[in-house]
Amino acid sequence: MTKYLVVTGGVLSGLGKGVITASTGLLLKSLGYSVTAIKIDPYVNVDAGTMNPYMHGEVFVTDDGGETDLDMGHYERFLNTGLSKKNNITTGQIFMKVIEKERAGAYLGQCVQIIPHVTDEVKSRISEVSRETGADIVLVEIGGTIGDIEGLPFLEAVRQLRMEEGVDNVAFIHVALAPFLPTTGELKTKPVQHSVQELRRIGIQPDAVIVRSTAWLDDEARRKIALYSNLPQLAVFSVPDLDTIYRVPLVLNEQDFTKYIAERMKLKYTDPDLGEWRNYIERLINANRGVSIAMVGKYTKLHDSYISIVEALNHSGALIGVKPNLKWIEASEIEEGVVKPESILESNGVIVLPGFGRRGAEGKIKAIEIARESKKPLLGICFGFQLMIVEYARNVIGLSGANSTEVDPQTHHPVIDLLPEQRAVNRLGGTMRLGLHPIKITAGTLAYEIYGKEIIYERHRHRYEVNAKYIDLLESGGLTISGWSIDGFPEIIELKDSDFYLGIQAHPEFRSRPLNPSPIYVKFLERAALDAC
Ligand code: GLN
Secondary structure, eight states: OOEEEEEEEESOSOSSHHHHHHHHHHHHHTTTOOEEEEEEEOSSSSSGGGSOHHHHOOOEEOTTOOEEOTHHHHHHHHHTOOOOGGGEEEHHHHHHHHHHHHHTTTTTTOOOOIIIIIHHHHHHHHHHHHHHHOOSEEEEEEOSOTTOGGGHHHHHHHHHHHHHHOGGGEEEEEEEEOOEETTTTEEOOHHHHHHHHHHHHTTOOOSEEEEEESSOOOHHHHHHHHHHHTOOGGGEEEEEOOSOGGGHHHHHHHTTHHHHHHHHTTOOOOOOOOHHHHHHHHHHHHOOEEEEEEEEESSTTSGGGGHHHHHHHHHHHHHHTEEEEEEEEEHHHHHTTSSOGGGGGGSSEEEEOOOOSSTTHHHHHHHHHHHHHTTOOEEEETHHHHHHHHHHIIIIIOOTTOEETTTOTTOSOEEEEEOGGGTTOOOOTTOSEEEEEEEEEOTTSHHHHHHOSSEEEEEEEESEEEOGGGHHHHHHTTOEEEEEETTSOEEEEEOTTSSSEEEESSOGGGGOBTTBOOHHHHHHHHHHHHHHO
């Protein structure tokens, strides 16, 4: 019998509910169960693909090409498992399905309503994931905050789920904020109490409350929250701000959270072995060789826009004892003259970040030129890779005005152009080249040294690619193409006489895991660490 553990949030969004869900998954997995996690996003968008990263942070790409919420990245990293796009459910997807069925006459003349038709569709999506993964435990995180109108149909669906699946098989965890009031020097519990009351009004009695706060919850606060939540005190857990998000599972486990959930859901319990995870945190915290990395991008004011890249650097740093210090550089400020492009040379390595559109492209190209000329370790990811080609074409091969047609549709030298299959595409959502694709690596190159094999798989998300007409010119002009797609377009570029000059069309950061970091990021950081010596 599948067990479902539903996570809701109260008071504010952005409390780290995704990390808490992921941590719960890790703890239950360590009891020997197979675990999967679903993120429900109550917005009407069909997926995160069309959303500006400033609104919603990074778009996380799954193996099967889903453009999903960034919490899916936390789940994959903590559970050390690849997830499907089906694990990210939105209001848009549910409504689309219900409307399709209605148009096909599937409701046989009934009046189609939120309850039961929309809620049934939600439950059927949840059980589809359960069936297809065969997981013992399915975590379901409901995005947003209790009280949001958008969240109601989903809360109603999981309320029904408990009725249908039985009390032992469905449990609820509520995550809420206790703000610290500096004037009185105490954590205030009232917002938590109110959000639990709101949840109960909807018909959901939480089985555990996890309180987020800047400091540890004291006994008095715990007692109050327990009383108002209709729970024993041992069902109230504290997660204060920590030095790293990876410590959350340990902090919960130390409060006997795993044991409590196991008892509540009638799971077998043995003390979880968190040794490997603990070692990882030790290495992460003790990595003290500081290496500074210039992060040149377009959404640099919200670091969550690049969260998988930041995490890939953290994973890699923990492996080799390096602490990456990130210096965020807004590419459009290079264009406006607010930031000197030479300032990237103060860092030990440069990453030109993924992105879309014209703004900031010239700033990135300038940063690439400076990094290449001064032989700074340089890593270009996706759009960063494409702009490395543009820079090389302009400044080394001499194709003046070379560009990507995404940035300048009129360019005389369209070295980056739309993928052929994209020419007929006129809709935005889910239409890029997405997900896992193989890359053939050329022996004797840096890419081969990094991956150690001829065929690798990385996740993609792009509409443009290197224009085949320019491949010969780029190669005869000294650029090494060390990775190729199966249909013959460049996926990885490098330069022979450089310590680390590498661009990749794919996003290796999406497959980086704490205990298994992405090899490209490891090598980049190793080379940047040499620059720091
Ligand atoms: N804008 C580029 C493209 O669509 C790169 C996308 C990206 O960086 N993810 O091809």
